[in-house]
Amino acid sequence: MTWSTREIAHLAGTTVSTVRHYHQENLLDEPDRGPNGYKHYEVRHLVQLLRVRRLAELGMPLEQIAAVDAAGTSSAPQLRVLAAQLTETIARLESTRDDLTRVIASAAPTDLPPGFGEVAENMSDADRAMLLIYARVLAPAEMTALREMLEAPRTLAQLAFADLPPDADDELRERLARELGEDLRRTHERHPWTLDPGAGGPFSREEIRMLFDRAIAELYNPAQRDVLARLRAPVGAAGAAS
Amino acid sequence: MTWSTREIAHLAGTTVSTVRHYHQENLLDEPDRGPNGYKHYEVRHLVQLLRVRRLAELGMPLEQIAAVDAAGTSSAPQLRVLAAQLTETIARLESTRDDLTRVIASAAPTDLPPGFGEVAENMSDADRAMLLIYARVLAPAEMTALREMLEAPRTLAQLAFADLPPDADDELRERLARELGEDLRRTHERHPWTLDPGAGGPFSREEIRMLFDRAIAELYNPAQRDVLARLRAPVGAAGAAS
DNA sequence: TTGCTCCTCACGTCACGTGAGGTGGC
DNA sequence: TTGCTCCTCACGTCACGTGAGGTGGC
Numbered sequence: 001m002t003w004s005t006r007e008i009a010h011l012a013g014t015t016v017s018t019v020r021h022y023h024q025e026n027l028l029d030e031p032d033r034g035p036n037g038y039k040h041y042e043v044r045h046l047v048q049l050l051r052v053r054r055l056a057e058l059g060m061p062l063e064q065i066a067a068v069d070a071a072g073t074s075s076a077p078q079l080r081v082l083a084a085q086l087t088e089t090i091a092r093l094e095s096t097r098d099d100l101t102r103v104i105a106s107a108a109p110t111d112l113p114p115g116f117g118e119v120a121e122n123m124s125d126a127d128r129a130m131l132l133i134y135a136r137v138l139a140p141a142e143m144t145a146l147r148e149m150l151e152a153p154r155t156l157a158q159l160a161f162a163d164l165p166p167d168a169d170d171e172l173r174e175r176l177a178r179e180l181g182e183d184l185r186r187t188h189e190r191h192p193w194t195l196d197p198g199a200g201g202p203f204s205r206e207e208i209r210m211l212f213d214r215a216i217a218e219l220y221n222p223a224q225r226d227v228l229a230r231l232r233a234p235v236g237a238a239g240a241a242s
Numbered sequence: 243m244t245w246s247t248r249e250i251a252h253l254a255g256t257t258v259s260t261v262r263h264y265h266q267e268n269l270l271d272e273p274d275r276g277p278n279g280y281k282h283y284e285v286r287h288l289v290q291l292l293r294v295r296r297l298a299e300l301g302m303p304l305e306q307i308a309a310v311d312a313a314g315t316s317s318a319p320q321l322r323v324l325a326a327q328l329t330e331t332i333a334r335l336e337s338t339r340d341d342l343t344r345v346i347a348s349a350a351p352t353d354l355p356p357g358f359g360e361v362a363e364n365m366s367d368a369d370r371a372m373l374l375i376y377a378r379v380l381a382p383a384e385m386t387a388l389r390e391m392l393e394a395p396r397t398l399a400q401l402a403f404a405d406l407p408p409d410a411d412d413e414l415r416e417r418l419a420r421e422l423g424e425d426l427r428r429t430h431e432r433h434p435w436t437l438d439p440g441a442g443g444p445f446s447r448e449e450i451r452m453l454f455d456r457a458i459a460e461l462y463n464p465a466q467r468d469v470l471a472r473l474r475a476p477v478g479a480a481g482a483a484s
Numbered sequence: 485t486t487g488c489t490c491c492t493c494a495c496g497t498c499a500c501g502t503g504a505g506g507t508g509g510c
Numbered sequence: 511t512t513g514c515t516c517c518t519c520a521c522g523t524c525a526c527g528t529g530a531g532g533t534g535g536c
Contacts, residue, residue, distance in 0.1 A: 043460035
């Protein structure tokens with residue numbers, strides 16, 4: 001005429017572990033025991049358990065449930081906080097899911113920003129790494145603009161730069177710097193934000209400059225770095241030319 | 243010309259703890275160290291960290307990220323599983339939030355089923371406990387019907403039953419049983435599901451019968467139990483009359 | 485004897501967060 | 511000396527889940 005732990009768990013729609021855990025947390029009274037030590041639950045335990053489960057399913061922390069139990073009822077402000085937290089969590093998960101859905105749809109490498117799948121198809125490792133850094137530095141609007149820019153076909157100079165051997169001779173470097181300088185000038189004209197990238201992002205100009213300097217130093221070979229240095233000097237986009 | 247742990251964490255938009263944790267889980271290479279043991283991070287570490295963070299933010303478990311890292315790219319099935327899990331979690335949280343919103347709006351005691359706030363206003367503790375058990379046993383449609391039933395004003399017999407003293411005399415018991423029997427007959431007529439309650443719920447008829455028997459035995463006083471026994475016998479709704 | 489249910493520790497989960505206790509350079 | 515940053519263990523978090531090792535009745 002009483003219930004075992006398994007039975008009361010079943011009646012409350014939960015598990016044996018959960019029931020034992022609630023005993024440990026003093027959320028559920030210990031029932032009488034039989035001569036063999038088995039617990040004998042009564043209706044009042046079931047009611048207590050159902051109450052606790054109801055609050056737990058509403059997302060209330062167990063510690064708070066204990067307080068509610070003592071006070072008899074839970075305060076509306078507490079519940080409103082819970083609801084607000086839920087709304088926030090839901091919004092975050094939805095945005096994650098949408099992001100994930102876009103990645104799946106575009107069949108892009110997961111680690112690239114969404115939408116950059118086709119664009120990064122035949123990029124060098126260095127350029128992909130740069131892309132990850134851009135994604136962190138630039139504001140969303142800038143990333144969209146960047147993607148559109150990258151959708152245009154590469155110029156011959158850009159292709160040559162990507163494959164530039166570390167020991168390329170001075171003449172080639174100079175020619176590349178001039179032609180890339182032309183590209184860059186047009187880019188600045190058409191996309192003025194590229195003159196001050198990351199202005200809407202999370203970092204200061206100083207941080208961005210140092211980050212890009214380090215990225216260039218580590219990701220490109222000496223000849224490429226030399227070209228970038230020549231390129232930067234006449235344009236004056238950043239101060240670290242020499 | 244290198245970054246400290248704090249700096250790389252800041253650049254990647256995360257915390258020092260997280261960076262150290264990723265070292266421990268072999269998700270991030272250990273950088274060289276200075277003579278004082280301080281870590282000196284380079285661009286390749288930042289890129290590695292950004293990749294891991296991106297996957298982690300998509301909800302991928304760290305262990306799986308390690309595998310992706312080895313394979314170079316994550317499989318579409320894995321991502322689809324993640325997306326499906328997210329969708330499920332979101333749905334569950336939304337239903338919880340809606341439930342919570344209803345509770346807040348009705349200003350009802352939290353542990354009662356939603357919508358039963360006003361109805362349970364002046365119920366006895368026993369009846370509230372029964373309500374919790376009903377909420378567990380009955381199907382949603384039955385709960386709605388029950389709520390509508392409870393919105394009707396109590397009959398005189400019902401009020402008398404709730405306050406029946408344990409030593410009420412035989413005549414009173416008999417009269418109450420007759421009148422409540424009338425109430426019950428009308429209820430069965432108007433709400434046929436009350437003849438077989440919980441048919442759409444999670445329990446078998448046998449389980450429900452035993453549960454109600456125990457609940458009555460524990461929640462009501464001897465006189466009330468006697469009335470219920472007299473009431474049940476002629477109606478024959480359940481077999482356990484004597 | 486075998487199977488089944490029950491019991492009580494004690495430890496594991498997941499992705500970090502939080503001290504505790506110590507070092508090195510200004 | 512004081513403050514600041516960095517370091518490495520080791521343990522805490524939250525709500526349980528999972529054995530390990532043992533008991534009792536058929």
